[in-house]
Structure formats: structure tokens, C-alpha cells
Amino acid sequence: MSFPGLIQSIGARIAAWYLGGKNIATVIEAANLTLDGAADGMLVGMRRSQPYRCTTDAFADLSKDRKIRLYPNESEASKRYRLAHWRQIRRTRGCHYGEMINVQPFFLGPGGATVDSSGVSFLPWIRVFHQSGDPGGGALTTCHTLDPLGNYTWQRSAFAWNWDGNTSQWSRFWMVIYLPANFATSFAYWDRLGSWDDGVSIWDGVPSNLLASIVQGVLEAKAAHSHFGGLIVTSLQPTDSIPGFSGSHPFDPTRSAWSANSDGSTNVPVGNWASPIWTSGPSFGLNSRPGWATFYGIG
Amino acid sequence: MGLFIFTDETVASVRSKIIGYATTAGGALSNWIAGGVGFQILNTVSMTVQEFTQIAAKASRAFASLDTATDPGDVDPYDPLNQTYAYVPGGLSDVGSNFYGTDRILATGAVGPITFTNTGPGNVDQHVSAFQLTFQRTGANSDGSRPLYRNSSAFTCLANQVVTIPIVAVNPGTSSNATSGQIVTMVSTLPGVTVSNPGSVLGTDLQLASDYRDACREAASLTSPNGPSDSYRYLAVTGRNDGTWGNSTTGNSLGITQAYVSNDSTTGIVAVYYKGASGGSGLNGAIPTASGPFVAGSTTYVQAANYLITNTPGVISVPDAITFSGQAATDVSVPVVYTVKMPASAVSGAIAGTYTYPGSAGTAQATVFAAIDTAYAAYFAASAIGGEDQTAGAGVIYTEDLRGVLYQIQLNAGVNLPAYGVTVTTPAGSTTALALGHDAIYGGAASSTLTFV
Numbered sequence: 001m002s003f004p005g006l007i008q009s010i011g012a013r014i015a016a017w018y019l020g021g022k023n024i025a026t027v028i029e030a031a032n033l034t035l036d037g038a039a040d041g042m043l044v045g046m047r048r049s050q051p052y053r054c055t056t057d058a059f060a061d062l063s064k065d066r067k068i069r070l071y072p073n074e075s076e077a078s079k080r081y082r083l084a085h086w087r088q089i090r091r092t093r094g095c096h097y098g099e100m101i102n103v104q105p106f107f108l109g110p111g112g113a114t115v116d117s118s119g120v121s122f123l124p125w126i127r128v129f130h131q132s133g134d135p136g137g138g139a140l141t142t143c144h145t146l147d148p149l150g151n152y153t154w155q156r157s158a159f160a161w162n163w164d165g166n167t168s169q170w171s172r173f174w175m176v177i178y179l180p181a182n183f184a185t186s187f188a189y190w191d192r193l194g195s196w197d198d199g200v201s202i203w204d205g206v207p208s209n210l211l212a213s214i215v216q217g218v219l220e221a222k223a224a225h226s227h228f229g230g231l232i233v234t235s236l237q238p239t240d241s242i243p244g245f246s247g248s249h250p251f252d253p254t255r256s257a258w259s260a261n262s263d264g265s266t267n268v269p270v271g272n273w274a275s276p277i278w279t280s281g282p283s284f285g286l287n288s289r290p291g292w293a294t295f296y297g298i299g
Numbered sequence: 300m301g302l303f304i305f306t307d308e309t310v311a312s313v314r315s316k317i318i319g320y321a322t323t324a325g326g327a328l329s330n331w332i333a334g335g336v337g338f339q340i341l342n343t344v345s346m347t348v349q350e351f352t353q354i355a356a357k358a359s360r361a362f363a364s365l366d367t368a369t370d371p372g373d374v375d376p377y378d379p380l381n382q383t384y385a386y387v388p389g390g391l392s393d394v395g396s397n398f399y400g401t402d403r404i405l406a407t408g409a410v411g412p413i414t415f416t417n418t419g420p421g422n423v424d425q426h427v428s429a430f431q432l433t434f435q436r437t438g439a440n441s442d443g444s445r446p447l448y449r450n451s452s453a454f455t456c457l458a459n460q461v462v463t464i465p466i467v468a469v470n471p472g473t474s475s476n477a478t479s480g481q482i483v484t485m486v487s488t489l490p491g492v493t494v495s496n497p498g499s500v501l502g503t504d505l506q507l508a509s510d511y512r513d514a515c516r517e518a519a520s521l522t523s524p525n526g527p528s529d530s531y532r533y534l535a536v537t538g539r540n541d542g543t544w545g546n547s548t549t550g551n552s553l554g555i556t557q558a559y560v561s562n563d564s565t566t567g568i569v570a571v572y573y574k575g576a577s578g579g580s581g582l583n584g585a586i587p588t589a590s591g592p593f594v595a596g597s598t599t600y601v602q603a604a605n606y607l608i609t610n611t612p613g614v615i616s617v618p619d620a621i622t623f624s625g626q627a628a629t630d631v632s633v634p635v636v637y638t639v640k641m642p643a644s645a646v647s648g649a650i651a652g653t654y655t656y657p658g659s660a661g662t663a664q665a666t667v668f669a670a671i672d673t674a675y676a677a678y679f680a681a682s683a684i685g686g687e688d689q690t691a692g693a694g695v696i697y698t699e700d701l702r703g704v705l706y707q708i709q710l711n712a713g714v715n716l717p718a719y720g721v722t723v724t725t726p727a728g729s730t731t732a733l734a735l736g737h738d739a740i741y742g743g744a745a746s747s748t749l750t751f752v
Binding site (some may be wrong): 002023024026027028029030031033034037038039041042044045046048049058061062064065066067090091092093094095098133166169170171172189197219221222223225226228229295 | 304316318323325326327342345352355358360363364365515516517524527528563564566568
């Protein structure tokens with residue numbers, strides 16, 4: 001709602017018949033214009049509590065009041081969305097759904113759009129693989145999925161996720177983000193040239209500062225009793241085939257058997273999170289991870 | 300933040316604005332006849348518009364954020380007169396109750412017991428109606444006033460008997476608190492009867508605006524049943540000695556000001572460390588006054604916080620299968636040795652010279668040393684368990700931060716003493732390491748010096 005000039009125009013109508021003098025009529029109109037300014041200022045001030053209507057300099061107050069942390073590499077649209085959905089976000093903190101809804105808005109398009117002009121979603125598929133951990137060897141993995149439409153599903157995974165080799169440890173989880181097609185235009189597979197982490201981007205694709213913000217967003221939303229093992233980002237979609245492996249889908253929770261890629265890397269949880277290159281064993285010197293995904297270890 | 304939309308306009312600024320607009324629109328407004336009709340209309344209109352701008356600014360502040368909203372009686376940086384008004388629910392309380400579901404804790408009149416001894420010569424049975432009698436405390440407040448109290452129930456005190464009944468202060472707030480034996484005066488006398496309060500008479504003040512704002516922000520911390528760190532922290536710092544928590548209006552705070560929550564676990568164990576204003580070790584002591592699930596003189600502050608986190612009905616802070624461990628932070632004493640200079644003219648009664656901590660009692664240097672002690676105590680009270688730049692809960696205290704404290708010493712509110720030549724030689728290094736669950740506390744300032752120039 002906005003009414004610039006409303007008081008001015010009303011004043012002009014009701015005053016004209018008895019205050020016809022040019023100067024006094026001008027004064028009255030100027031006074032009404034001043035009132036309009038004050039009313040508009042009041043509206044702007046009150047809208048500072050409305051994330052979708054406020055000016056960006058109100059974000060700091062909203063963030064403080066609603067206890068929603070904002071991140072330097074988060075888009076304005078994401079900030080507005082997360083500040084407006086603060087109750088949902090705080091209500092679901094501590095579970096994997098809460099972690100996913102806290103970072104999915106990072107990918108919102110201009111003005112908060114969820115799809116581009118072609119109808120392609122700006123929002124990514126997100127999966128979390130959670131391994132229960134069991135010293136006795138019976139560790140189970142559940143897979144939690146949030147699709148671009150906001151639908152949440154979970155299932156017991158056919159394999160026991162074990163990217164760190166620490167199956168005796170409890171409540172470890174890894175997040176996989178399938179970058180939407182319109183985001184991945186600048187994404188390239190690791191070209192295997194130079195350093196895999198050049199300090200600006202990781203594996204020559206995703207800006208590392210964006211990944212750092214996403215990681216912080218997950219840490220903020222996670223349960224105190226869990227361990228965030230790492231973030232994996234891929235430009236492939238859940239239904240895409242892995243390059244060179246037709247019919248195999250990236251991080252498919254229904255897949256029960258995993259094998260080495262043709263280039264020597266593996267697309268499986270292999271217990272070698274610490275090193276991108278095999279340092280021992282039969283795959284010595286070869287890549288330990290697939291080139292079609294970016295890996296960001298938390299520790 | 301000094302946003303123009305939060306700031307009241309003055310009549311002069313409104314008048315100037317109107318004249319500016321009118322002149323721009325072609326009005327010939329340069330030759331006012333003082334006292335003329337046009338001049339009077341302009342002034343009247345300016346004052347009316349200015350009143351409206353005040354309302355507009357107030358409404359903006361009330362809706363924009365918790366920090367800009369105030370109730371009458373609160374300090375309002377945009378309205379110096381606001382703190383002179385008596386409290387009534389205003390913009391801040393409206394936002395708090397309507398948006399955050401959190402009511403501001405009001406001041407309560409001090410309540411407690413008083414004992415009648417009806418043994419005077421010629422005494423007779425005394426029948427007293429509720430609120431019939433008025434009592435007065437012996438000690439005066441700083442403004443010279445002596446609080447009044449009334450009996451809050453009817454009673455009969457038979458001849459040669461002693462009876463104890465409840466009283467309540469006439470004016471709410473802690474200014475009417477009384478320790479045992481302080482209320483021995485009856486304003487309205489009863490022949491042959493003497494009175495004395497055998498126990499404390501205690502009330503509470505209106506919740507500070509800053510505390511109320513924090514309570515509003517934290518109100519959603521327990522909405523998740525999945526064990527986020529916020530839930531542990533919230534129950535610990537809002538816990539009270541009668542087993543209540545959150546925005547409870549009963550009991551008294553456990554005094555836990557901070558809680559470190561380990562936010563990373565591969566064992567199912569969540570470790571929490573607590574600290575109060577003066578560190579962690581005091582929280583291992585027993586709560587002197589307690590009720591509900593707690594036992595006075597037996598339950599410790601740590602046990603009380605752990606109980607609230609693990610047993611609070613209707614609240615899930617620790618999910619099933621999680622092992623929770625709550626303990627007091629380990630205090631690490633950090634002595635500070637500093638040198639600081641300031642103009643003698645900046646401190647009343649100061650004489651040029653160099654003085655060693657703590658200074659002779661009653662001197663200007665003792666006053667400044669005491670103010671520095673207060674500032675350091677506040678700094679360490681506010682510092683995080685584990686310090687800054689933490690990795691897995693272990694961090695540091697920066698010596699440079701300790702030096703910075705010396706530039707913020709105040710003898711009068713809002714006015715920093717003009718310190719210069721400030722050095723801190725202890726701690727010797729640039730940082731002091733703190734381990735997981737360790738809390739830095741002020742270790743005094745022996746050997747420090749202050750120079751009045």
C-alpha cells in the first residue's frame with residue numbers, strides 16, 4: 001500500500017473553494033505535501049519489519065531479531081526469503097530437512113524467482129546422506145532429499161555411506177547439492193590442470209566463498225549431536241547418467257554396488273575423504289573422487 | 300542508527316520544509332507580516348504537521364525492530380523525554396506480545412512476612428481487615444524515601460499472642476525490598492502491639508528493555524525438538540531456581556549468563572559448559588533459595604540447569620539416545636598488568652603523578668583503578684567460554700583487546716576518560732590460550748600504574 005501525494009491532492013480539492021489566494025493555497029498544499037512525506041516515511045519505517053518490503057539496510061535488524069544468520073555470499077533474494085521464513089527455519093533446526101531448507105534459498109533467482117524464463121528451476125535438488133555409525137559394523141545410512149519444489153522425502157539407502165572410513169562414529173552426514181542447470185553454465189569439470197584448489201574456486205567450478213557460506217548455513221542449522229562430514233556439489237542432476245556410466249546416477253541412494261570410474265577415481269564412499277589422490281593401494285596416484293563433483297571437506 | 304524516518308522533526312524544520320515546497324511551487328513567501336494571518340496560519344500548520352511527524356516517527360520505531368521499539372519509561376535515543384514517563388505497555392510490549400508471544404515481566408510489589416506481638420500492657424484482641432494497617436521500613440532509599448507496606452490479609456491477633464501474616468509493598472519494585480528486621484514501624488498503630496519482619500520482603504523490578512528484547516529474540520529457540528544448540532543454551536540461561544524457564548515470572552534466575560554447546564559430535568554426546576557473571580566455578584555451589592524440583596542448599600546451579608535441559612516437561616531439548624553432559628566452565632584467572640596515562644584535569648581531585656594499583660582509599664587514582672577493575676570484570680564476564688577464534692571450543696583472549704578496555708573507562712555514564720600511553724605487559728604474549736570449556740576471569744591488576752599528567 002502506498003499513497004504518495006494523497007493528502008496533497010485531498011487538500012487541494014477541499015481548500016480550493018475557500019482559500020483561492022495563490023500564496024496561501026500554495027502554503028496549504030506545501031503543508032499537505034510535507035504530511036505526505038511524513039506518512040510515507042512512516043510506511044517505510046513500518047515496512048522495515050517486512051523482509052519482502054524493507055530496504056536492504058533493515059536486514060541487520062531483522063537478522064538480529066529473528067536470529068537468522070545472513071551470509072556474505074548469500075543473494076538478496078535469499079536473505080529476504082530466509083528472514084521471512086524464520087519460524088519454519090528455526091522450527092526445523094536440528095534435522096536434515098532444516099539444514100536443507102536453510103541453504104536451498106541461496107540459489108533463488110533474481111527477485112526471488114524459483115524458475116527462469118524457460119521454466120528451469122533456480123533451486124537445486126539437495127540430498128543428505130546420514131550414517132548412523134555402529135562399532136559393531138551394522139551402520140545404516142538414510143538419504144534425505146529435498147527437491148526444487150520443496151518436497152521432502154527420505155529413505156534408507158541401499159549402501160552404507162562411508163566416505164571417511166569412520167563407521168564406528170555416530171551421526172555423520174554429508175550433503176550433496178545438485179546444481180541447477182542455469183547455475184552450472186559456468187561450471188566446468190575439474191580439468192586436472194594446476195591445483196585442484198586454486199584458492200578462488202574449488203575444482204575450477206564453484207566459488208569457494210559460496211561453498212563456505214553454504215557450509216556455515218548447514219552448521220548453523222544442524223543438531224548439536226551430529227557431525228557434518230562434508231559438502232559435495234555436482235552439476236549433474238539426480239536423474240542424469242554419470243559420464244561414462246550410462247544408467248548410473250550420481251549419489252543414487254538406491255544403488256547398492258559401486259565401482260571405480262574409468263579414470264581411476266571412484267564415485268563411491270571409499271573412506272578417503274582426506275586426500276583427492278590415492279596415496280597407497282592399487283589406485284596409488286589416481287584420483288580418489290570423480291571429476292564431475294566438487295568436494296568440500298569439513299573435517 | 301539515525302535513520303531520518305525514526306527522528307522527530309522540529310517545528311522549525313517543518314516550517315522550513317513547507318516554505319521550501321511552497322516557494323518551489325511559485326508562492327511568494329518572502330515578505331511575511333509578523334503576526335499576520337498568513338504568518339499565523341503557517342505557524343499553526345507547521346506545529347500540526349510537526350505533531351504528526353512525531354507520531355509517524357514513533358510508529359516507525361515501534362514496528363521496525365525490537366531495538367527501536369520502546370515502552371514509555373524506557374531509554375529511547377530518539378526521544379529523550381521517553382524515559383521520564385511512567386511505564387505503561389507501549390510499542391515494545393506490543394511487538395513483544397503480538398509478534399514474539401512474549402510478555403514483558405512487570406514490577407511486583409515486595410512481599411514477605413511480618414510478625415505481630417500482642418503483649419503490651421492492657422492489650423486486647425486485635426481484629427484487622429486486609430490492607431488496614433500500614434508499615435514502614437527503617438532504612439531509607441537513596442532518594443530519602445522509606446517504603447510503605449500493607450497487610451495483604453485479614454487476621455486476628457489475640458491478647459498475649461504472636462501471629463505472622465503476609466504484607467505487600469505499596470509501590471512495586473526492588474526499592475521496597477527489606478531484609479529481616481527492617482520493618483518495625485507501624486504507621487497506623489495498634490495499642491500494645493509491636494511488629495517485625497522475620498524474613499526478607501522481596502519484589503522485582505520491571506524487566507529491563509534490553510532483557511525483554513533478548514527474551515523476545517530467544518522465544519523461538521525451543522521451537523525445534525531436534526536438539527539444535529539454541530535449545531540447550533536457551534534453557535540454561537533462562538533457567539530459574541523454582542524449576543521454571545524462558546519468560547517465567549516466578550523464582551529467580553540461576554545466574555547462568557553463557558553456555559557453550561559442543562556443536563559437533565560423532566559419539567552421541569553433547570557437552571555443555573556454563574558460566575555466570577563471575578565465572579564458572581560458582582555454579583558448582585548450592586542454590587541458597589530454591590523450590591519446585593530443586594532443594595535449597597543442596598541442588599547446585601549446574602544440576603538445576605542440567606535438570607531443565609533434560610527434564611523440562613513439554614520441551615525436547617535432548618533428543619532420545621543422546622547423552623548430555625553439562626558442567627561448569629573451568630575458571631582461568633588472567634591477571635592484567637597495565638600502564639595508563641590521562642590528564643589530571645579529566646578526573647576530579649586528581650594530582651599529577653604516577654600511582655600504583657590499587658591507590659590509597661578515597662583518592663582520585665583509587666577511583667580510576669576501581670573503574671578499571673569494573674571494566675575488566677565486565678569484559679571477562681562477557682567473554683565467550685573458550686575465548687575468540689575457537690577450534691573445537693578452544694580459543695584465545697587477545698591481549699590487544701585487554702588494552703582496548705583501558706580506552707573505555709568511564710566515571711560518568713557515556714564519557715570515556717581520555718586515556719593514552721596505554722600498555723599491557725601482562726599477559727606477555729599477544730594471546731592467552733583457553734582450552735575447551737575454560738573461561739577467563741579477571742585476575743586483578745597488581746603492579747599496574749596510573750599516571751595523571
